[in-house]
Structures are given as C-alpha cells and as structure tokens.
Amino acid sequence: MEKEQFFKHKFLPVTTIVLAIILLWYVFAAALNAPFQRDLDRRGNVTPTALEFIGKTLSQPKPTLPAPHQVAQNVFENTFLRVPTSNRSLVYNAWITLAPTAVGFAFGTILGVLFAVGIVHLVALDRSLMPWIIASQTIPILAIAPTIIVVFSALGIDGLIPKALISTYLSFFPVTVGMTKGLRSPEIMHLDLMRTYNASSWQTFWKLRVPASVPFLFTSMKVAIAASLVGTIVGELPTGAVAGIGAKLLAGSYYSQTIDIWAALVAGSVLAAVLVGIVSIAARIVDRSMGGRTA
Amino acid sequence: MRSFHFSWQGMLAILFCLLAIPALPLLAADAAAPVSSGTTFVIFILIVAAAALSFMRLSADLSAATLFFGAHAAGWLLIAGISGNEGKAQASFFILIAAAWLLAWRCVSVLSSMRSHSTAGNYTLRLLIPAIFGIWILIIWEAVTRGAGVSLVLLPPPSAIGARIANSIPTLWIDVRQTILTAVLIGYIIGCASGFVVAILADRFAFLRRGLLPIGNFVSALPIIGVAPIMVMWFGFDWQSKAAVVVIMTFFPMLVNTVTGLAAAGNMERDLMRTYASSYWQTLFKLRLPAAAPFIFNALKINSTLAMIGAIVAEFFGTPMSGMGFRISTENGRLNLDMVWAEIAVAAIAGSVFYGIVAIIERMVTFWHPSIRGGQA
Numbered sequence: 221m222e223k224e225q226f227f228k229h230k231f232l233p234v235t236t237i238v239l240a241i242i243l244l245w246y247v248f249a250a251a252l253n254a255p256f257q258r259d260l261d262r263r264g265n266v267t268p269t270a271l272e273f274i275g276k277t278l279s280q281p282k283p284t285l286p287a288p289h290q291v292a293q294n295v296f297e298n299t300f301l302r303v304p305t306s307n308r309s310l311v312y313n314a315w316i317t318l319a320p321t322a323v324g325f326a327f328g329t330i331l332g333v334l335f336a337v338g339i340v341h342l343v344a345l346d347r348s349l350m351p352w353i354i355a356s357q358t359i360p361i362l363a364i365a366p367t368i369i370v371v372f373s374a375l376g377i378d379g380l381i382p383k384a385l386i387s388t389y390l391s392f393f394p395v396t397v398g399m400t401k402g403l404r405s406p407e408i409m410h411l412d413l414m415r416t417y418n419a420s421s422w423q424t425f426w427k428l429r430v431p432a433s434v435p436f437l438f439t440s441m442k443v444a445i446a447a448s449l450v451g452t453i454v455g456e457l458p459t460g461a462v463a464g465i466g467a468k469l470l471a472g473s474y475y476s477q478t479i480d481i482w483a484a485l486v487a488g489s490v491l492a493a494v495l496v497g498i499v500s501i502a503a504r505i506v507d508r509s510m511g512g513r514t515a
Numbered sequence: 516m517r518s519f520h521f522s523w524q525g526m527l528a529i530l531f532c533l534l535a536i537p538a539l540p541l542l543a544a545d546a547a548a549p550v551s552s553g554t555t556f557v558i559f560i561l562i563v564a565a566a567a568l569s570f571m572r573l574s575a576d577l578s579a580a581t582l583f584f585g586a587h588a589a590g591w592l593l594i595a596g597i598s599g600n601e602g603k604a605q606a607s608f609f610i611l612i613a614a615a616w617l618l619a620w621r622c623v624s625v626l627s628s629m630r631s632h633s634t635a636g637n638y639t640l641r642l643l644i645p646a647i648f649g650i651w652i653l654i655i656w657e658a659v660t661r662g663a664g665v666s667l668v669l670l671p672p673p674s675a676i677g678a679r680i681a682n683s684i685p686t687l688w689i690d691v692r693q694t695i696l697t698a699v700l701i702g703y704i705i706g707c708a709s710g711f712v713v714a715i716l717a718d719r720f721a722f723l724r725r726g727l728l729p730i731g732n733f734v735s736a737l738p739i740i741g742v743a744p745i746m747v748m749w750f751g752f753d754w755q756s757k758a759a760v761v762v763i764m765t766f767f768p769m770l771v772n773t774v775t776g777l778a779a780a781g782n783m784e785r786d787l788m789r790t791y792a793s794s795y796w797q798t799l800f801k802l803r804l805p806a807a808a809p810f811i812f813n814a815l816k817i818n819s820t821l822a823m824i825g826a827i828v829a830e831f832f833g834t835p836m837s838g839m840g841f842r843i844s845t846e847n848g849r850l851n852l853d854m855v856w857a858e859i860a861v862a863a864i865a866g867s868v869f870y871g872i873v874a875i876i877e878r879m880v881t882f883w884h885p886s887i888r889g890g891q892a
Contacts, residue, residue: 229725230729233722233724233725234725234726234729236722237727238726241730252749284749343624344624344644346627347626347641347644348623348645352645355867366831366843366844366847371670371852374668374669442736443736446735450740453741454740469743469744470832473747478745478748481745484741485742485745488737488738488741489738492738493733496736
C-alpha cells in the first residue's frame with residue numbers, strides 16, 4: 221500500500237520530469253549547436269542527412285551546449301579513470317573545495333549559535349545587533365569575495381583560511397536566524413512550568429530552550445552548508461586556474477571548454493547534494509536519539 | 516545605597532581611564548600636530564563624568580543622554596586628534612577609545628530597556644539603537660586604520676571611502692545603472708514572474724507539482740552561481756547574460772515558496788469557498804493567493820539579495836567597460852582599494868534599499884498577517 225503510494229506520488233512524477241528535462245536538454249543542445257555545425261558543413265562542402273547532422277551537433281568538442289552524454293562521459297572520465305591526486309581529477313578538485321567549506325561551515329555554525337544565544341539573552345544585543353545582522357546580508361559579500369581573497373593574499377595569508385572566512389560569513393546568517401527562532405520557540409506555558417519548578421535560567425536554557433531549538437538548528441544548517449559551498453566556489457575564482465571547483469569553472473570559461481564547465485557544475489552539485497544529505501542524516505539520528513517520532 | 520546604580524561597563528570605563536594615565540601621551544612624541552594636554556584632560560573628564568553620572572539613579576532619559584554625549588564627544592575628540600598624525604597613536608589612545616565604546620554600550624543597554632509611550636518615540640528608539648552600534652563600528656574602524664597607520668592598500672578608513680564616494684559619483688552612477696537598474700531589475704522581474712507562473716501551473720496539475728517540487732528543492736541547494744560562465748558564453752558580455760544568471764537564481768526560490776504558500780489556506784476556508792460554488796480561479800484569486808502572500812514576499816525578499824549577488828558575480832566572467840563587478844575586479848587589480856570599498860558601500864546601500872522597498876510593499880499588502888499586526892516584522 222505504502223509502496224504503491226510512493227511509486228505513484230513520488231517516483232513516477234519525478235522520473236517523468238527528469239526525463240522531460242533530459243529530452244529538452246537534447247533538443248536545445250541540437251538547436252543551439254546547429255548554427256556552428258551548419259557553418260562547418262558549408263565550409264567542408266558536406267551535405268549530411270538530417271540524422272547525421274543531429275548526431276554531429278551532439279558530438280562537437282566545444283559545443284555551445286554540450287549534450288548530456290558528453291557531460292556524463294567527461295564526469296565519468298575525470299572521476300573514475302584519473303588518479304585522484306591528478307590536477308584534472310574532479311575528485312581532487314572537489315576535495316580542495318570541500319576542506320574550506322567544512323571549516324567555514326563549522327565556524328559559521330558556532331558563530332551563529334553564539335550570536336543567537338546572545339541575542340536571546342541580552343536585550344541590548346537583540347536590539348542593536350539583530351538589525352545589522354540582517355543588513356549584513358544585503359551586502360553582496362559573495363560579489364566582493366574575490367577582493368577579500370586578494371587582500372588576504374597581499375597580507376601573505378593564502379589557501380584555506382580566507383576561503384573558509386567567506387564560507388563562515390555566508391553560513392552564520394541562516395544559523396543565527398534559525399537558532400534565534402528556535403531558542404524562542406518554547407511556549408510561555410512551558411517557560412512558566414520551568415518557573416514553577418524553580419529552575420534557574422541556566423537550567424531553563426539547557427533543558428528547555430536547547431532541545432526545542434534542535435529542529436530549527438538542523439533546518440538552518442542545511443541552508444548554511446549549501447551557502448558555504450557557494451562561498452568557497454566563488455572564493456576560488458581569483459586564484460586563477462589553480463585548483464577547486466571554482467577554479468575549474470574559471471579555467472573552462474577562459475579556454476571555452478564548455479564540457480569541462482558543465483562537468484565542474486555537476487561535480488559541485490553532487491558535492492552540495494552529498495553535504496546536504498549528510499546534514500539531513502545527522503538531523504534524523506539526533507531527532508531519533510532525542511525520542512522524536514518518525515514522521 | 517539606593518541612589519547608586521552599578522554597571523560593569525561604567526566601572527570598566529573608569530578603570531580604563533586609570534590605565535591610560537601612565538600610558539600617556541596619546542600620540543607618539545614625533546607627531547606633527549600633537550594633542551594639547553587641555554584636550555586630553557577634557558577627554559578624560561568626559562568619560563569619567565559620563566560613567567560616574569550613569570551610576571546615579573537618574574531617570575533613564577537623562578542617563579542615556581549623558582552617556583550618549585560623553586561617549587560620542589570623547590570619540591569625536593579622539594578621532595579629530597588623529598588627523599595629521601596618522602600611525603602615531605599610542606596605547607593610551609586605543610584604551611580611551613575602548614573606554615568611550617564601553618560607555619556607548621552602556622547607553623545602548625539603557626536605551627533598549629526603555630519603553631516609550633508614543634509610537635514616534637518607539638520608532639526613534641528602534642532606529643537609534645542600531646544606529647549607535649553602526650556608528651561605533653565606523654569609529655573603531657577609523658581609529659584603528661588611521662591610528663595604527665594601516666596601509667590604504669589593505670584597508671582604507673571610512674573617511675577615505677566616504678571621500679571617494681563623493682568624488683566619483685558619476686562613475687558609480689554608471690555602474691549602478693549598468694548592474695542594478697538593468698541586469699538585476701530585469702532579471703529579478705523575469706525570474707520572479709516566471710517562477711510564479713510555473714508555480715500556478717504546478718498547482719493546477721498535481722502531477723507537475725509532485726515532479727517539480729522535489730527537483731526545485733534540490734536545485735535551490737545547488738551552487739547555481741556556477742552557471743555564470745555559461746550564460747556569459749551564450750548571451751554575450753553585456754547585461755543580458757547577467758540578467759539570465761539572475762533569472763535562473765531567482766526562479767526556484769519563487770517556485771518553491773509560491774507552491775508552499777498556495778497550500779497554506781486552511782481547509783475550513785476552502786470548504787467555505789466550495790459551498791459558495793466558486794470556481795478554481797475564484798478560489799485562487801480571492802482566497803489562496805492572499806493566503807500565499809507572506810510566502811511569496813518571503814521569496815521576493817530572498818531573491819532581492821540573490822539577484823544582486825548573481826549580477827555582480829557574473830560580471831567577474833567578463834563584462835563591458837562598466838558595472839559594479841567589473842569595477843570591483845579592475846580597481847582591485849590597480850590596488851585602488853578605496854574605490855573597491857566605495858562600490859561595496861554603494862552595493863550595500865542599494866541592496867538595503869531594494870530589500871527595504873520589498874519589505875514596505877509587503878507591509879502594505881499583508882497588513883493582516885500576525886507578524887505585522889504584532890508589529891515585530
């Protein structure tokens with residue numbers, strides 16, 4: 221019964237849409253690559269049949285839009301057929317991007333939680349800091365991330381730390397907002413109950429506020445880890461074609477290696493999906509060990 | 516001792532003043548325009564007097580006013596003393612800045628415990644408290660960069676950035692027009708509108724909704740900003756490619772939020788509409804879209820920042836000779852950091868204004884929502 225529901229309400233629609241997207245992708249690839257191919261054929265004085273022509277548009281070395289199988293092939297080659305330590309391996313580049321993301325996310329989460337605790341307990345902080353935390357996100361920090369990296373490297377600080385700082389900046393905000401909401405989520409009834417127990421504010425914090433905030437924390441951590449990955453990728457842009465997914469994107473854009481760009485995009489997406497997945501699993505484990513019921 | 520009112524910030528400020536005395540003078544001996552001992556004395560008096568007065572059990576208004584005056588007058592005198600003497604500040608200078616900052620903190624604490632009876636008063640308080648916080652960030656930034664003589668290439672002081680903004684308004688305006696008024700605005704409108712239309716379609720056809728929503732949720736966690744080089748290749752270097760990046764970035768948040776919002780109308784209300792024999796479109800326009808408005812505005816707010824980010828980052832992958840991202844990357848290469856910071860300041864102001872406009876429209880449209888009725892927004 222339940223399996224049938226899953227098939228009918230989840231698997232079938234999602235697969236259909238995914239297949240439709242892939243089909244559309246092929247159509248667009250053929251259409252977008254056609255002008256260049258026509259040009260080539262005219263110069264080479266070949267008159268291919270319609271089927272041959274379409275086949276050729278889907279196998280150009282530097283297509284405007286690479287066909288899905290070209291991207292898949294590139295991803296497969298650069299993931300499984302290369303030594304993981306080679307500069308061209310996607311595993312290596314993903315690893316280079318992962319380290320600052322993880323460090324930045326960890327710092328961002330800690331900072332966000334500390335801000336939230338301060339904001340919930342000190343009225344002065346709530347009223348003076350909170351507006352600036354919101355305003356800080358209207359600064360397109362991502363847009364100036366490359367500048368920050370360059371300034372740091374002028375100071376002689378290179379590598380992981382500056383990228384991690386940008387990740388931290390992007391990831392602390394969702395955690396602060398979510399955690400503030402979470403720490404304030406216990407109802408007045410429950411707070412009153414704690415008061416009737418003569419609980420100290422320390423006890424109220426650990427035994428009521430913290431457990432109540434856990435679901436909020438994990439929801440915001442999912443947003444935060446995706447944000448910190450974006451921060452790292454953008455932070456990699458000015459380092460030129462050194463290493464990392466962002467550097468791969470920039471190098472591909474310099475040399476018009478479209479298939480490489482798409483492969484780097486796929487690698488980044490897989491990385492994002494894995495990271496969000498890890499946080500979700502952690503959330504489920506914590507939820508279960510705290511006695512949460514499975515929804 | 517009921518007339519005595521202890522505060523650790525005031526205590527610490529007086530302690531700092533005592534600490535600063537043996538570390539005098541404020542500036543190094545070879546400073547070009549030394550601060551007179553009279554001015555130094557006035558600074559000490561201001562800080563100690565404000566701190567001491569805050570210990571008395573005065574009315575909150577009076578206490579806040581004294582603290583405000585003491586902290587800011589001392590801060591202003593200190594900053595004024597540094598001009599002409601960049602990089603010559605001694606330890607006592609920074610200790611006194613810290614003491615003045617503690618007084619400002621105390622002032623903010625007093626202000627935030629105040630409750631005004633009039634709405635205008637409350638409104639002023641809500642603006643004043645974060646304003647003091649922001650001003651002190653600038654004061655400390657200015658004091659550290661100029662007092663310690665930090666190179667302009669590393670971090671320019673706020674005054675230099677302000678001067679740069681005032682001097683290059685035409686250039687900044689060209690960049691704002693190129694990036695914000697063209698790329699961001701057009702991309703934002705197209706992206707939000709198409710996301711909204713697809714959400715309505717997805718709502719009409721359950722199959723589409725079940726298929727699109729998981730994908731939309733998935734895509735919103737992906738680093739979409741990475742499509743920037745591809746869009747630059749497709750649409751060329753001008754604003755069209757930036758607008759395309761913005762469209763892609765804003766589409767999915769709008770889609771996901773609108774679909775969620777359309778499910779927000781209660782069953783009771785929907786049943787009521789059915790008893791009225793209203794059609795799908797009547798229910799949509801009269802019940803479900805208004806109920807979805809908070810969600811839609813949430814997406815509009817998120818998208819306002821995303822759009823700015825998308826357009827500026829996309830300019831790193833190639834631009835014509837104007838635009839904020841272009842200016843930031845080229846001036847950075849020439850080590851004109853004051854121009855870079857001027858662009859950042861303009862971007863921040865433009866972003867805040869954009870966000871603010873969306874928030875004001877939200878207030879007018881969803882005036883009935885509890886979060887606005889309660890006046891907390």
